[in-house]
Amino acid sequence: MTFAKALATALFATAALIAGSSSSFANLITREFAFTASNFVFQGSVPGTSPFTTIEGSFRVTFDRNVERQDAVDGITLLSLTGDSAPLLLNSPPAYSYFPTLDDEMFVGGAEDGTNGTAGEGFDFTVGIVNVSGDSPTFFAFLYHPDGSKSFFNGFDLDMTFRDLTVDVPEPASLALFGVGLTVVFARRRRKSA
Numbered sequence: 356m357t358f359a360k361a362l363a364t365a366l367f368a369t370a371a372l373i374a375g376s377s378s379s380f381a382n383l384i385t386r387e388f389a390f391t392a393s394n395f396v397f398q399g400s401v402p403g404t405s406p407f408t409t410i411e412g413s414f415r416v417t418f419d420r421n422v423e424r425q426d427a428v429d430g431i432t433l434l435s436l437t438g439d440s441a442p443l444l445l446n447s448p449p450a451y452s453y454f455p456t457l458d459d460e461m462f463v464g465g466a467e468d469g470t471n472g473t474a475g476e477g478f479d480f481t482v483g484i485v486n487v488s489g490d491s492p493t494f495f496a497f498l499y500h501p502d503g504s505k506s507f508f509n510g511f512d513l514d515m516t517f518r519d520l521t522v523d524v525p526e527p528a529s530l531a532l533f534g535v536g537l538t539v540v541f542a543r544r545r546r547k548s549a
Contacts, residue, residue, distance in 0.1 A: 382422075383419055385417040385521050386517050386520065388413060388494075389411075389413040389516045389517075390411065392411075392499075393409040393410070394510060395407065410436075410480070411437050412433070412436040412480075414433050415431070416432075417430040417431075418488075423453060423455060424451065427450055431451050432449070436480075446465055446478060449465065450465065458485045460483065461487040462484075479499065480499040493515075494515030497513055498510065
């Protein structure tokens with residue numbers, strides 16, 4: 356086998372390996388969201404008054420746009436969470452549930468009793484976002500449990516911003532074309548030096 360053929364075979368095998376692994380990376384999306392919720396209305400059996408006028412927070416999430424996830428704790432980081440500018444602590448790690456076929460919806464909150472379930476022993480919240488992988492995600496729901504009770508407060512004034520932090524991965528065809536180009540360059544250099 357000549358040097359050029361061996362090099363071409365190696366490059367095509369490498370490009371095929373990279374192309375196979377990059378197809379899963381091509382569906383990964385990383386987004387950073389910041390939210391503000393206020394005008395809370397009590398929902399539950401015993402009426403109460405919200406201890407907060409405003410809750411603000413931000414989080415970063417990486418997810419596969421084709422894979423449904425429920426209460427996933429990997430790929431999410433809670434960057435901040437405050438109630439009336441004072442830090443709030445979640446009772447459990449942050450988690451997200453993603454439903455690509457159901458209006459591209461995502462719910463983010465504490466993992467203990469589910470991102471769209473009831474609260475655990477302490478403070479918990481749920482943020483609902485529709486069209487989360489699209490160009491204009493929409494913040495459609497916010498609720499929180501102040502003390503682990505089954506009662507919660509629904510926020511009716513909602514605001515959200517997002518940043519797309521997704522890194523584009525070259526498509527397999529581009530990588531294969533690059534490999535062919537390298538093969539041609541090395542083959543010509545070898546002929547000239549011989």
